[in-house]
Amino acid sequence: MESLCETHTDIKSLITDLKFPVSDWEDKWMDVYLDSSVSVLDICIAFSSEISRLNQSQLLLQCVRHVLDVSSDFPSSEKLLRSHNSLDDWKLQITSKNQKIENCSVILSKLTGSLYLGKAKTSAKGKVLMRAMYGVMVQTIFVCGVFSAGFSGSEKALVDLQVPDKFLWAEAFNGLQLDVNGEVRDLFRHGSKTVLKDLEAVDSCVKNLHPLTSTGADQPDAEKLKHSVLDLGSSSEKFSAGLDILSKEVENFFQIVLSGRDALLCNLRVSDVQSKKQKKGQYR
DSSP states (O other): OHHHHHHHHHHHHHHHHHTOOGGGSOHHHHHHHHHHHHHHHHHHHHHHHHHHHHHHHHHHHHHHHHHTOTTSSOOOHHHHHHHHHHHHHHHHHHHSOOHHHHTHHHHHHHHHHTOOOOOOSSOHHHHHHHHHHHHHHHHHHHHHHHHHHHHHTSGGGOOOOOOOTTSTTHHHHHHHHHHHHHHHHHHHHTTOSOSOHHHHHHHHHHHHHGGGGOTTSOOOOHHHHHHHHHHHHHHHHHHHHHHHHHHHHHHHHHHHHHHHHHHHHHHHHHHHHHHHHHHHHHTO
16 A cells, blocks of 8 residues: 555656646546546545444454453453453454445456556657556556455455556566465465454454353363453554554545546646637637
């Protein structure tokens, strides 16, 4: 996600450095870009909603850690039951589907179908910009596809792009995409429910702690319970820290895409005003 922020920021700088007039942009490419930027913003919103959902699930684990305070006496049957129910609720919440994330595969399919290498109107600067923007969209689709697959727990969102050999970076990208998508698919085919390693670690700790909180069983070993609670605390804190970082990167990416889109629309309006002034001057 950080790499996407850097790439989209670089493109904004490139547009400024080239001083490429909006009037020289091909109309079809401009329409595709404006439509695609809306789709990318929708994906950012979906990612933010999923991060928020995962953060909410962390509250249940915080409750468990608070109730099973390992620094005090062995928890009562009532506290064990409360913790047991909270762990059940966590498992239900973590496996529930987020419709916005499920829709990402449709959005990515649309973006892939509209991937378009525009042609500038007899301008060397235009050709540079169009090729750069094509590369940006390829990277965006690839990265967002991997994140969507990770969040949804399904390889359905993965996108397999084929970059033409005329791009110097085509071989490197196609190889990277093959390796990353292949690894993600292998994880799912071998039974992994998620490619998020920190979430997988939390899930493992929950599975270890869950039977120890069952009031119907014999009282668990106090030391074993203590270690299980501490392990859960460590893994959930690491996961929460990762979510916070990712949340900030997604928000940053959203703002970069939004500001880039707004800048283009502003340039279009300025270009339109200048064009009208020139026409008025011709008729005087």
